[in-house]
Amino acid sequence: MEEQALFFRDTWVEVDLDAIAANLEETKKLLNQDTKFIAIVKANAYGHGDAQIAEVALESGASYLAVAFLDEAIALRKKGINAPILVLGASRAQDVSIAAEQQITLTVFQEDWLYDAMHYLNKDVPLKVHIKIDTGMGRIGVKTPAELQKVEEIMMADGRFEIEGVFTHFATADEMDRTYYHQQLKQFNTMVESMKEKPVLIHASNSAATLRSQEAHFNAVRLGIAMYGLTPSMEMEPEIPFPLKEAFSLHSKLIHVKKLEKGEKVSYGATYETPEEEWIGTIPIGYADGWIRKLQGQFVLVDGIKVPIVGRICMDQCMIKLPYEVPVGTTVTLIGKQKDQFISINDVATRLETINYEVPCIISNRVPRIYKKFGKMVDMKNSILYY
Ligand SMILES: Cc1ncc(COP(=O)(O)O)c(C=O)c1O
CATH class of the missing domain: 2.40.37.10 (Lyase, Ornithine Decarboxylase; Chain A, domain 1)
Known part of the structure; x- marks a missing residue:
């Protein structure tokens, strides 16, 4: 039988997976050997295609994926992605057991949320979590050493949580004035120092902070926009240490x-x-x-x-x-x-x-994405149409 085309219109997005791999290879050269990288594939990988980008990022050395919402993590599991996935945003407390069953890591950001979540967590399926510290982004996260220690204590006493990581997010890492960034970094160090036990993964850097210096690399970095070959801001473009390749x-x-x-x-x-x-x-x-x-x-x-x-x-x-x-x-x-x-x-x-950031995200799912790997178009069967 003749193979059927997957889409029937003359408008399409082409995603160059070799460019993604090249951006990651170059970024890796800036990291210490032991620093892990977390590939940010939220919002359908910034409009590029979640599973395809996840796969190429994992092949290029990413050891973790991160998304914004639990639904995005579950979608990746359905597409056969078995790597660890962190949900960076808030998940609903009543959904924690679904996350635990699918080995999806959630973000803990508030004591009250934790008490709610404890009602819904299954006895035998532990939940991996990263604690979010708000050092000045003002979005979600615990703000003081006392709050941090409290959430640690609650989870340790409960026994169904595995505190694998702790992280924060910078508000101005892509700006020329480094004052606020350094303030946040200092606060993060103070907070991590105050923890009863240091988790395995400590991470703070987005693309901008990753590319600019090692001072905030800790032992993992979270790479989004630079992986896609885009500069985190126009003002820091002259500081990008290698030519980014737009995918x-x-x-x-x-x-x-x-x-x-x-x-x-x-x-x-x-x-x-x-x-x-x-x-x-x-x-x-x-x-x-x-x-x-x-x-x-x-x-x-x-x-x-x-x-x-x-x-x-x-x-x-x-x-x-x-x-x-x-x-x-x-x-x-x-x-x-x-x-x-x-x-x-x-x-x-x-x-x-x-x-x-906004441009590939707003190109809607009505536009089919096709993929190029090793210089060739990936077989149409593997191209994804998102509706
Ligand atoms: C918590 C968090 N970490 C990392 C990133 C990745 O940032 P970037 O795309 O600038 O690398 C984002 C993106 O918005 C984020 O919200």
């Missing part, structure tokens, strides 16, 4: 090409009027794909040439000004490389007045 690119194909006369209109509101005779192309991507209306005017690549999106972006389509008559079926690159031109995620983020 995510976004492509579409011309589905309609036409010549418009001078003075003809394009798209809703008829806001774009051709100043002269123009070739206009239509591509099947719109705001329902996360290619939001604010990207009107953004450049895309056709035949290696930068051309603008003209008129309003529709829900499923948008129009571009072509440099000349280009055949239907020609690839249009919205993020990534064509010939010697490159549109980076940072370029799109700049147009959207946001940070690069």
Whole structure:
């Protein structure tokens, strides 16, 4: 029987798994031999595909994965990922036994939560936990040595918890002014020192702190944005110690090409009027794909040439000004490389007045992700369509 295609539209994301592996290899060179790295694969691996990124990160030396929510950890288990997974955010107390059964590590961040969780924990299935310390992010976590010791005591007395780790999160590790970061680091050291027993894993660094110095590496680092080949902030770009390789690119194909006369209109509101005779192309991507209306005017690549999106972006389509008559079926690159031109995620983020983190996250699950490994497209069977 002929193999059936997995998707039927001419818009797709290409994820270069070799770029992910290369970013991790370079990052590893900055770590002490014994420092472990935790790959952050929350939010569908920042839009790249959770299981695929988890697999390549584990192959490249990650020993732990981390997500934001229990559902994300369970989704990885369902896709056959057996590596340790830490849920960084708050889980509901009534769900702790599900986590324990699936060997998913949860974050303990408050004494009251712990008392609630104890009602739901099974007798014979212990729960692995990392304690979250709030050193200044102001999100979740215990704040004082007394609170920290109390949660330790409760768990030790109960016996169904295994305190495997302790961690904090920096609010300003990507900024030039290091004052607040150092304040948080100092507070973390004080808090860890006050613990009755030091857990096996002590971690604080996100990508920015990992790349900038070893001072906050402890014995594990949590790597997100740099693994995907993106700089944690534009201001720290000059400090990145190796060239990051962007893994995510976004492509579409011309589905309609036409010549418009001078003075003809394009798209809703008829806001774009051709100043002269123009070739206009239509591509099947719109705001329902996360290619939001604010990207009107953004450049895309056709035949290696930068051309603008003209008129309003529709829900499923948008129009571009072509440099000349280009055949239907020609690839249009919205993020990534064509010939010697490159549109980076940072370029799109700049147009959207946001940070690069947001861009791959908002490209919706309607856009299929396909994968490149060892320089070749991974067999379509292994590509994932997320709906
Ligand atoms: C608790 C925690 N650790 C680590 C990370 C990874 O940060 P980055 O992507 O900057 O490496 C995040 C991301 O938001 C996070 O929330």
